[in-house]
Amino acid sequence: MKKLENKKVIGLFIALCWLAYFASYFTRINYAAVITEVVRDLGITKAAAALATTGMSITYGAGQLISGLLGDRIRPRVLILGGLLAAAICNILMPLMPSVTGMVIVWCCNGFAHAMLWPPLVRIMAENLNDADYRRACVAVSVASSVATILIYFFIPLWITISRWQSMFFFCAAVGIISALIWWFGTGKIGADTPAVSAQPKVPAEAQGAPAVNHHLPLLLIPVMLGIVLQGILRDGITTWMPAYISEVFHLDTAISILTAVVLPIFSIICYHASAAVHRKLGNELLSASLFFGIGCLSAAILLPFYNGNAILAALLMALITGCMHGVNLMLIGNLPMYFSSYGRISTVSGMLNSCTYIGSAVSTYGFAVLSERFGWSFTIGSWIVVAGIGTALCSICIGAWKKFSARART
Numbered sequence: 001m002k003k004l005e006n007k008k009v010i011g012l013f014i015a016l017c018w019l020a021y022f023a024s025y026f027t028r029i030n031y032a033a034v035i036t037e038v039v040r041d042l043g044i045t046k047a048a049a050a051l052a053t054t055g056m057s058i059t060y061g062a063g064q065l066i067s068g069l070l071g072d073r074i075r076p077r078v079l080i081l082g083g084l085l086a087a088a089i090c091n092i093l094m095p096l097m098p099s100v101t102g103m104v105i106v107w108c109c110n111g112f113a114h115a116m117l118w119p120p121l122v123r124i125m126a127e128n129l130n131d132a133d134y135r136r137a138c139v140a141v142s143v144a145s146s147v148a149t150i151l152i153y154f155f156i157p158l159w160i161t162i163s164r165w166q167s168m169f170f171f172c173a174a175v176g177i178i179s180a181l182i183w184w185f186g187t188g189k190i191g192a193d194t195p196a197v198s199a200q201p202k203v204p205a206e207a208q209g210a211p212a213v214n215h216h217l218p219l220l221l222i223p224v225m226l227g228i229v230l231q232g233i234l235r236d237g238i239t240t241w242m243p244a245y246i247s248e249v250f251h252l253d254t255a256i257s258i259l260t261a262v263v264l265p266i267f268s269i270i271c272y273h274a275s276a277a278v279h280r281k282l283g284n285e286l287l288s289a290s291l292f293f294g295i296g297c298l299s300a301a302i303l304l305p306f307y308n309g310n311a312i313l314a315a316l317l318m319a320l321i322t323g324c325m326h327g328v329n330l331m332l333i334g335n336l337p338m339y340f341s342s343y344g345r346i347s348t349v350s351g352m353l354n355s356c357t358y359i360g361s362a363v364s365t366y367g368f369a370v371l372s373e374r375f376g377w378s379f380t381i382g383s384w385i386v387v388a389g390i391g392t393a394l395c396s397i398c399i400g401a402w403k404k405f406s407a408r409a410r411t
Contacts, residue, residue: 004128009190014137016186017125018144020080023179024117025148027087027172028056031094031107032240032365033156034165036247041165044100046244046369052104053240054366056111061358063115068351072344076120077193081184083116088176095166111358119351122337124187126346127194131338135276138334142272142326146265149239153262220401223394225356227289228332230391232360234296234384235325237368238318239264245318245377250311263315267323275327285331286402290395292331296324297388304381321384328391333357339409 004010031038032053039049071079090110097103125137159168187193242264246252271292279288303317337350371380 003130004133004190004192009192010129010133012186012190013128013192014133014140016183016192017121017137018140019179020084020117020121020183021141022144022148023084023176023183024087024114025145026152026179027084027091027176028110028114029149029239030091030152030156030168030172031056033152033243034160034168035240036243037160037165039244042100046373047366048100050240050366050369051100052107054362055104055108057236057358057362057365059108059111060115061111061355061362063112064119064351064355064358066351067115067117068119068348068355070116071120071123071347071351074120075193076124076347077184077187079116079120080124081180083113084176084180084183086110086113086116088173088180089113091169091173091176094169115351118354119347122334122350123347124192124194126338126341128192134338135335138330139272139276142330142334143269146268146272146326149265149268150262153265220398220405223398224286224332224336224402225353227293227328227391227394228353228356229360229363230387230394231293231325231328231332232357233364233367233387234360234391235322235329235357236361237364238322238384240365241368241372242315242318245372246311246315248372249308249314249377252311263319264322267316267319268326271323271327272330275330278327279331279335284399284403284406285335286395286398289328289331290392290399292324292327293388293391293395296321296328297385297392299324300381300384300388304378304385307378307381321388328395329357339406342409 004013035046035049035053038044039046042049067079087110090106090113093106094103094110097106121141125141126134129137156165156168159165275288275292278291279285282288282291299317299320303314303321306313306317308314333350333353336353337346340346340349368380371383
């Protein structure tokens, strides 16, 4: 497929991708943002409230595998439209549920709806943009998730002071529907689309003569996938439970505790651009990821002895940890699938890798609730050090093998 060449058209296409992913986050993380208020208002435990986000993470992760396969066979533009509209419907239904069980079911459906977005989005970007513009688009789309998070965490504290948390879901649904329509008509106008079925895979010439590399590729992807699980544990677990941590440890009001979480996506935006700059210097996604895992491990180690001493310091260190995990995410989930474009499997690989994030998310959203309730926050923070340390080791052992594979995939 011919790449987009006009700079204005490329800019508009990236903006439309940005909007689609922004709307995805806006209709996905809103429940996590009010989870502390849900616990207080409904009089349920943190673990019970976390079942909805845990269930969504499971369906989102499982749906990534299905979406990845579909994204290489169905027009991505259609899948993205369907995913946004389905997510909006789930947001409309969420506050209408009469029980926690109903909320869990709806939010699980929401997870599957959102799974229809990322793999086809990666494919449509890769097939419409050259390598440099694709990397730029990945950073922009990743930043969209942080911007949505900032707005949600600014918006929710104000909302729950003037209205009930249930009504917030209707507003988010409206954002999703409007964004879906803009995506559909905007991409249609500039002709940014891909065929229903990927072109016949073209294995790079060097790869054809290097069966050993292809034979050992699964062994290379296994530690990468485990690393992605670990960054999902830290990224989503800390993001979900930071308001509860601030409220419980420093005894701040719920609205103020939620507002402190705004610092997380601010650091994430910085780390997205920092990780892109690091990658331009190092030229190796696994080397960059190991560096960011290492910084996250160090940050958690510094936080441990000061976890209940100063709210601002704790919030900044937690923001740095999650920001580093967003950098890992950009390297391993944003950049890696591009190397499989020549094989005609970019959406499949993207879905497979992204599903690993939400295995980690499902584990941490429920697991951190249980750890903090049974053993306290100091023990929970100690687990972050271990997770980040293992992530550093897993990425480090793959640096050399990935360098060889990526060099062949570019030819």
